Amino acid sequence: MGARHAPIQGRYAGGMEVTPYLGGAATSSVTRQAAKGAPVFNRLALPGEPNVAEGDWDGKTVWDVVVLGGGPAGAAAASHCARHGLETLLIERKRLPRDKVCTGMLMGPWAHDVIGSEFGSVPDDILVAPKYLTGHQIHVAGTTPVAFPWRTPLAWRKDLDGWLVEKAMARGARLWQGARVLSVAEDSETYRLRVARGRETRVSLSARFLIGAEGAASPLRKTLFPELKVRYSTPLRECYEGSLALDADYIHWFFPKQRPRPRFNVNHKGDAFVIEGSGIPELRPDILRTLSEYGFSAAHTPQLRDGCLIALLHAELTSGRFRPARGNAMLVGDAGGLILPITFEGIGTALYSGRLAGEAILAAIATNRSAAELYLKELPPVIHTIDRLVKLEAGVSQSAERGPAALAEALCSAYQETAVVG
Numbered sequence: 578m579g580a581r582h583a584p585i586q587g588r589y590a591g592g593m594e595v596t597p598y599l600g601g602a603a604t605s606s607v608t609r610q611a612a613k614g615a616p617v618f619n620r621l622a623l624p625g626e627p628n629v630a631e632g633d634w635d636g637k638t639v640w641d642v643v644v645l646g647g648g649p650a651g652a653a654a655a656s657h658c659a660r661h662g663l664e665t666l667l668i669e670r671k672r673l674p675r676d677k678v679c680t681g682m683l684m685g686p687w688a689h690d691v692i693g694s695e696f697g698s699v700p701d702d703i704l705v706a707p708k709y710l711t712g713h714q715i716h717v718a719g720t721t722p723v724a725f726p727w728r729t730p731l732a733w734r735k736d737l738d739g740w741l742v743e744k745a746m747a748r749g750a751r752l753w754q755g756a757r758v759l760s761v762a763e764d765s766e767t768y769r770l771r772v773a774r775g776r777e778t779r780v781s782l783s784a785r786f787l788i789g790a791e792g793a794a795s796p797l798r799k800t801l802f803p804e805l806k807v808r809y810s811t812p813l814r815e816c817y818e819g820s821l822a823l824d825a826d827y828i829h830w831f832f833p834k835q836r837p838r839p840r841f842n843v844n845h846k847g848d849a850f851v852i853e854g855s856g857i858p859e860l861r862p863d864i865l866r867t868l869s870e871y872g873f874s875a876a877h878t879p880q881l882r883d884g885c886l887i888a889l890l891h892a893e894l895t896s897g898r899f900r901p902a903r904g905n906a907m908l909v910g911d912a913g914g915l916i917l918p919i920t921f922e923g924i925g926t927a928l929y930s931g932r933l934a935g936e937a938i939l940a941a942i943a944t945n946r947s948a949a950e951l952y953l954k955e956l957p958p959v960i961h962t963i964d965r966l967v968k969l970e971a972g973v974s975q976s977a978e979r980g981p982a983a984l985a986e987a988l989c990s991a992y993q994e995t996a997v998v999g
């Protein structure tokens with residue numbers, strides 16, 4: 578490894594205080610539902626399940642970089658570090674391939690640029706029919722649907738993320754899956770981690786650089802920023818066999834209350850259709866009424882119902898109250914709150930910030946500066962984009978007062994704006 582970095586200032590500086598790593602599990606009812614729903618999901622016989630091999634453990638305990646979380650953010654960070662010669666360990670809590678509540682649209686330039694440069698073209702068998710969406714349709718109750726074109730690759734996240742992690746491993750990253758970090762300690766030189774592998778094995782590791790890519794409930798974020806108060810939204814997903822009389826080449830966003838929120842969205846994936854949204858419980862009667870026009874009825878039973886969390890950190894990020902890095906530890910993707918407002922698209926910012934963190938580590942080694950400083954220096958384009966979209970969203974809410982047609986038009990242009998950023 579290269580040059581030594583400056584001692585970390587702050588809570589752990591100079592000491593070896595062991596901070597409990599908060600276990601990784603968000604224990605809300607939605608995540609419990611997710612756990613219950615998983616086996617049923619397999620009945621949908623999803624195509625293309627990459628079988629990610631579990632890395633062998635050769636007793637190595639000293640790493641240049643440890644990345645926590647094997648989603649797009651973690652895969653991008655691990656891939657970038659490994660292909661530049663850093664000894665990189667990727668620790669994923671679940672066994673891969675794992676699914677994630679997500680429409681699975683690879684939407685904007687950030688997603689496409691990082692996939693292209695870091696991973697190569699997405700193989701066709703990773704995508705699910707219709708494989709490429711033609712665009713988005715906005716359905717505001719009481720007005721004609723409006724659409725905008727935006728060609729978007731579509732995947733189940735278990736397939737996409739499995740492929741990304743396989744690629745990171747091909748670049749040299751090592752994967753421990755089904756592994757759980759129990760504690761993180763920090764001194765001026767390294768992060769020391771205690772990790773559970775399986776039921777029996779406990780391993781002590783050290784790493785000079787630590788990347789938190791564990792998604793919205795990031796335990797590392799709680800460890801590094803214990804004072805940060807985080808609000809969450811709890812979107813749900815329901816997967817049904819069959820199809821509705823909606824154009825399967827589009828994602829359909831529904832606004833039954835003639836307001837930007839609550840909303841739900843519907844799209845087709847192979848032999849299934851999926852209903853998602855934060856407002857599903859309160860919109861249940863509206864969903865039934867709205868979708869009955871397209872063949873949906875109370876007799877439809879979901880093959881899977883699960884949920885997840887979204888960390889709502891936009892105000893903290895844009896005000897500067899939360900800067901998602903400290904010392905040589907960085908938070909990327911949803912762990913850093915970098916999901917975009919309006920559509921809540923976050924694969925692009927996850928990939929982009931994951932790569933930024935990898936670049937920051939290489940620059941930190943070369944310049945003897947802290948990785949956090951270098952990462953935060955490059956993050957403003959993402960933060961400014963979030964800020965711009967937050968303001969745009971406020972404008973959309975106001976347009977609801979001018980009636981459903983004005984709202985549909987404002988939503989269409991705001992969703993289009995979110996699709997093209999990056």
Ligand SMILES: Cc1cc2nc3c(=O)[nH]c(=O)nc-3n(C[C@H](O)[C@H](O)[C@H](O)COP(=O)(O)OP(=O)(O)OC[C@H]3O[C@@H](n4cnc5c(N)ncnc54)[C@H](O)[C@@H]3O)c2cc1C
Nearest residue numbers: 601646648649650670680681682791792910911922923924
């Ligand atoms: C309903 C819905 C639809 C969406 N649709 C889209 C879309 O179409 N396009 C889009 O771009 N974005 C979409 N998003 C957002 C997108 O899903 C996220 O922004 C994206 O997954 C963030 O990637 P990530 O790598 O940061 O985190 P994640 O994808 O959440 O990955 C985190 C990983 O960390 C693992 N992990 C968790 N805890 C630990 C731990 N303690 N130790 C180790 N590993 C851990 C998890 O198992 C997981 O594998 C959607 C979100 C929702 C809720």
